[in-house]
Amino acid sequence: MTADLRRLALTVLQPGYQGTTPPDWLRRALGEGLGGAVLFARNRPDAAHVRELRAANPEVIVAIDEEGGTVTRLEVETGSSFPGNRALGVVDDVNLTERVGRQIGRMLAEADITLDYAPSADVNSNPANPVIGVRSFGPAPDLVARHTVAYLAGIQGAGVAACAKHFPGHGDTTTDSHLALPTVHASRESLAERDLPPFRAAIEAGVQSIMCGHLLVPALDPGTPSTFSRAILTELLRDELGFEGLLVTDAIEMEAVAAMYPPGEIAVRALGAGADAICVGLTTEEGLSEITGAIVAAVRDGVLPEERLAEAAARVRALSGWYARQAARREQAVADVDPGVGLDAAHAALTVTGTARLTRPPLVIEVNTRFSQAVDQSMPTGLAAELARLLPGTERVRLEPGGELPPLDEPAPGNAAPSPGGRPVVLVVHDAARHAWVRDRVAQAVRSRPDTIVVDTGIPGVPSGAAHLATHGVSRVSARAAAEWLTR
Known part of the structure; x- marks a missing residue:
């Protein structure tokens, strides 16, 4: 028994x-x-x-x-x-x-x-x-x-x-x-x-x-x-x-x-x-x-x-x-290989407001929110890497939750983290609709640099910036679809 x-x-x-x-x-x-x-x-x-x-x-x-x-x-x-x-x-x-x-x-x-x-x-x-x-x-x-x-x-x-x-x-x-x-x-x-x-x-x-x-x-x-x-x-x-x-x-x-x-x-x-x-x-x-x-x-x-x-x-x-x-x-x-279906879906899902595009390597600022515990914390958002592939010289700054933006309208002093120095600025956020501090950083960036491009990988907030892209998800193909649209 x-x-x-x-x-x-x-x-x-x-x-x-x-x-x-x-x-x-x-x-x-x-x-x-x-x-x-x-x-x-x-x-x-x-x-x-x-x-x-x-x-x-x-x-x-x-x-x-x-x-x-x-x-x-x-x-x-x-x-x-x-x-x-x-x-x-x-x-x-x-x-x-x-x-x-x-x-x-x-x-x-x-x-x-x-x-x-x-x-x-x-x-x-x-x-x-x-x-x-x-x-x-x-x-x-x-x-x-x-x-x-x-x-x-x-x-x-x-x-x-x-x-x-x-x-x-x-x-x-x-x-x-x-x-x-x-x-x-x-x-x-x-x-x-x-x-x-x-x-x-x-x-x-x-x-x-x-x-x-x-x-x-x-x-x-x-x-x-x-x-x-x-x-x-x-x-x-x-x-x-x-x-x-x-x-x-x-x-x-x-x-x-x-x-x-x-x-x-x-x-x-x-x-x-x-x-x-x-x-x-x-x-x-x-x-x-x-x-x-x-x-x-x-x-x-x-x-x-x-x-x-x-x-x-x-x-x-x-x-x-x-x-x-x-x-x-x-x-x-x-x-039964169906190559490209994921990227096709990511392109189709991309929701865009505004027309700004990138012709030069930007500074990508990732305004990080902690993903839920269901998500592996090493999971990359991927946009900076995809933009660097298309625009060599792209740099990235990561903000931890609640972190402050670097100066967006002047070069960084000394050995400080990279700042635009006149370069385009791409702000990557997640679930702006859910986080007041993220919306505050977006508003601050757009006030300082009206040409800021905002990419939201989660549930997006109200569109703002010279262009606002909502990928509606975090994935390699979502990042690629956004990068391709921005550099097309």
């Missing part, structure tokens, strides 16, 4: 780990039935890495966050080849979105990755949202629904499982769930009309997986976060919306839930509410043992029904079986 329970408990876990090769303890756990693993940029994920995981357990679900745009694990050092959801929503061409999804699926198929924790099906209804923003297709439920369906059709058409997230909707929050528990203040009727349609559409389109967000939604469950709520995960998602696929949690080390319970109790409560797989974004041998032991103990003590754990494990195995049956699709997708 204990050995069988331990295997069931291992089956429902998807741990992350340190290192560019799977550690020995993880290989042992995979051999003992560990059902999943999640890869991050720190693991340098590629086909060779995944082969080592599959050598220990051929049926392992290998998961990754590869949304495109700001959230990429495979292309974090260069920036994504795809502009991200908000840009695709701005273009509003579902065929283009499906093509982008298919090419992301193609990358994952090449690496033999089972499950993509994407797309974000959140409706970004609150412009102050600190964690979703450009990761959403936009602020309208019908727009988000149709592009969620197109994106997952591209991913799953390439033989890789998609995962709509973050159920029941993380768009109307002002708190990052990596840092604290967000509350969605909306009526049940508003949630049904605004937040749930993309998930309904994804379910009807056959999405293989859904990720629940760490959210408090009082209209659905007054006192229990969605991760632990049977009312949300079972009664709403399963019984009312009819979802039969794999339900995975968001990473359980996020403070929204980690501040409430230890990892083992989080896993037990989530499984009891209806989750099938527990994402543990970063753990150790001791941590994995603790969680596994907590699940086994909960079953033996009658806290978690064994039937519920067996049902969850069966859904994990079902997704693994689905992936195995998609081998022909993956083979076809790998051969």
Whole structure:
């Protein structure tokens, strides 16, 4: 009984780990039935890495966050080849979105990755949202629904499982769930009309997986976060919306839930509410043992029904079986190269006010805001590098959050940081609509130098400057599209 329970408990876990090769303890756990693993940029994920995981357990679900745009694990050092959801929503061409999804699926198929924790099906209804923003297709439920369906059709058409997230909707929050528990203040009727349609559409389109967000939604469950709520995960998602696929949690080390319970109790409560797989974004041998032991103990003590754990494990195995049956699709997708689709999408998404262009190397001033915790902090915005490629001699200054602009109308004294000295000025900002201090720096720059060009890579503020470019996302191709427009 204990050995069988331990295997069931291992089956429902998807741990992350340190290192560019799977550690020995993880290989042992995979051999003992560990059902999943999640890869991050720190693991340098590629086909060779995944082969080592599959050598220990051929049926392992290998998961990754590869949304495109700001959230990429495979292309974090260069920036994504795809502009991200908000840009695709701005273009509003579902065929283009499906093509982008298919090419992301193609990358994952090449690496033999089972499950993509994407797309974000959140409706970004609150412009102050600190964690979703450009990761959403936009602020309208019908727009988000149709592009969620197109994106997952591209991913799953390439033989890789998609995962709509973050159920029941993380768009109307002002708190990052990596840092604290967000509350969605909306009526049940508003949630049904605004937040749930993309998930309904994804379910009807056959999405293989859904990720629940760490959210408090009082209209659905007054006192229990969605991760632990049977009312949300079972009664709403399963019984009312009819979802039969794999339900995975968001990473359980996020403070929204980690501040409430230890990892083992989080896993037990989530499984009891209806989750099938527990994402543990970063753990150790001791941590994995603790969680596994907590699940086994909960079953033996009658806290978690064994039937519920067996049902969850069966859904994990079902997704693994689905992936195995998609081998022909993956083979076809790998051969189906669609070069330039990401750059085409980035060009189409570019929103421009004004006509100023660059004919000389500029000074690029990056007015940095900290990305959400979902984004690798080494992720480059890329515009300075793209402009330097086209206009050699381009220089860059980075302002940390709250930092002051250098003098824009005179040469820098001595060995100070570069200043324009008469050169063009390009101000790169992110989410100006969300940050008053960023808007202040933009206004200051434009007052001092009316010829300033402003490039916003996030949710843009009111256009200003001699030219204002909104890329609607952070990616290598978004930067290239802006640089090409400015130097054309």
